[in-house]
Amino acid sequence: RSPRTHTGTSIRALAATGLQIMENYKKTNIVEKPVAIPLKELPPSIVHMKVKDGSKIRNLMGFAINKMELAKVRQIRFSGTGKAVSKTITCVEIMKRKCKGLRQINKVVFCQTEEIWGPIVPEAGLESL
DSSP: OOOOEETTEEHHHHHHTTOOOGGGEEEEEEEEOOOOOSOTTSOTTOEEEEEOTTOOHHHHHHHHHHHHHHSOOOOEEEEEOGGGHHHHHHHHHHHHHHSTTOOOOOOOOOOOEEEEEEESSGGGOOOOO
């Protein structure tokens, strides 16, 4: 049997050059670097809704609509990263339909994430990447 190939190069050739094979690693952590907050001119009393991938839209909207109706809040900032971006947009569109007369301001900011990969077998002498 011939060794498996990786983009046309054999694994033996990769190992001979000192490159490490990713099949010996697993993703252990993801670190999101802090980003400057857009829309700095907003008052500090503003409600900030941080939408995450696992957030339920009905829970987010229930809280946000209650704030708009009961607390007379007139500004809410929704933010989301990664897979939560589409959910964030959905929340804003629902909010605009439920509460008439709202305006929408969009700011797109890129954030940097760092993936930490650790060896599957720590005794193999491989370092974290």
